[in-house]
Amino acid sequence: RTVYVNGEYLPEDQATVSIFDRSFLMADGVYEVTSVLGGKLIDFPGHMARLERSLVELDMNKPEAFDDLLEIHRKLVELNGIDEGLIYLQVSRGSAGDRDFAFPDTEVVKPTLVLFTQSKPGLADNPAARKGIKIISIEDIRWGRRDVKTTQLLYPSMGKMMAKKAGADDAWMVEDGFVTEGTSNNAYIVKGNKIITRQLSNDILHGITRAAVLRFAREAQMDVEERSFTIDEAKEADEAFVTSASTFVMPVVEIDGETIGEGTPGPKALRLREIYLDESR
Numbered sequence: 001r002t003v004y005v006n007g008e009y010l011p012e013d014q015a016t017v018s019i020f021d022r023s024f025l026m027a028d029g030v031y032e033v034t035s036v037l038g039g040k041l042i043d044f045p046g047h048m049a050r051l052e053r054s055l056v057e058l059d060m061n062k063p064e065a066f067d068d069l070l071e072i073h074r075k076l077v078e079l080n081g082i083d084e085g086l087i088y089l090q091v092s093r094g095s096a097g098d099r100d101f102a103f104p105d106t107e108v109v110k111p112t113l114v115l116f117t118q119s120k121p122g123l124a125d126n127p128a129a130r131k132g133i134k135i136i137s138i139e140d141i142r143w144g145r146r147d148v149k150t151t152q153l154l155y156p157s158m159g160k161m162m163a164k165k166a167g168a169d170d171a172w173m174v175e176d177g178f179v180t181e182g183t184s185n186n187a188y189i190v191k192g193n194k195i196i197t198r199q200l201s202n203d204i205l206h207g208i209t210r211a212a213v214l215r216f217a218r219e220a221q222m223d224v225e226e227r228s229f230t231i232d233e234a235k236e237a238d239e240a241f242v243t244s245a246s247t248f249v250m251p252v253v254e255i256d257g258e259t260i261g262e263g264t265p266g267p268k269a270l271r272l273r274e275i276y277l278d279e280s281r
């Protein structure tokens with residue numbers, strides 16, 4: 001792979017970042033994942049707008065190449081011949097040449113910018129979407145600014161491992177009795193014509209796919225209800241699904257061992273997946 005690091009396109013084994021980089025030492029970094037279908041970037045402006053917001057919220061400098069990000073994404077797609085896949089982008093606060101809890105002076109520190117591609121043939125025609133995925137519920141013990149897309153992904157990684165150990169595919173996190181979101185996706189249930197997903201706040205990531213899917217749901221005459229729901233309510237729902245840049249709309253067919261609906265992907269989830277893929281490409 002050819003990757004991008006701080007202004008240079010390099011073979012991945014030649015790309016380096018300082019050991020004092022704050023994303024490495026403190027998880028003091030933010031990231032975005034944008035999907036690529038047919039060589040085309042999906043929902044790119046939304047991802048870049050959220051990146052800018054993450055930087056502002058953490059008082060982080062913008063990387064010098066901020067205005068060239070579209071060009072950099074396109075060049076990486078081209079250099080790596082990506083037809084279907086993902087582009088990962090990370091901005092770290094940078095390195096002050098030593099370890100220190102205090103942020104380095106914003107006047108002097110330069111953010112680190114890294115991008116790489118992941119080729120994923122079959123991302124759109126994912127067999128998992130035909131079968132649906134199994135979810136377990138776990139407690140949400142993450143920090144209180146989940147609206148900022150930081151590189152602090154230890155607990156979501158652990159959640160994914162807990163799911164795998166339990167023979168499931170992913171986990172939904174629960175706080176004060178209500179589902180916040182999935183380890184790396186937003187969570188939904190369907191009741192009749194209603195698509196229900198948690199309201200936006202600092203408690204969840206404001207999914208770019210979520211915004212598009214809710215728009216498409218309204219356009220398709222589905223009712224959208226942005227509110228919290230419990231695992232018990234989810235177990236009794238007609239359908240459930242998750243959304244993210246890497247899964248688009250992915251049906252959920254089991255929660256904590258209990259079958260959702262017929263135990264097969266629901267018609268609304270499949271319809272929204274189809275619309276999302278058609279409209280984004």
Ligand code: PDD
Binds near residue numbers: 181185186245
């Ligand atoms: N994750 N919630 C969390 C906690 C996420 O990590 C993600 C995305 C989402 C969905 O956001 P979007 O629709 O903008 O992708 C919700 C990415 C895909 C990742 O970490 O790989």
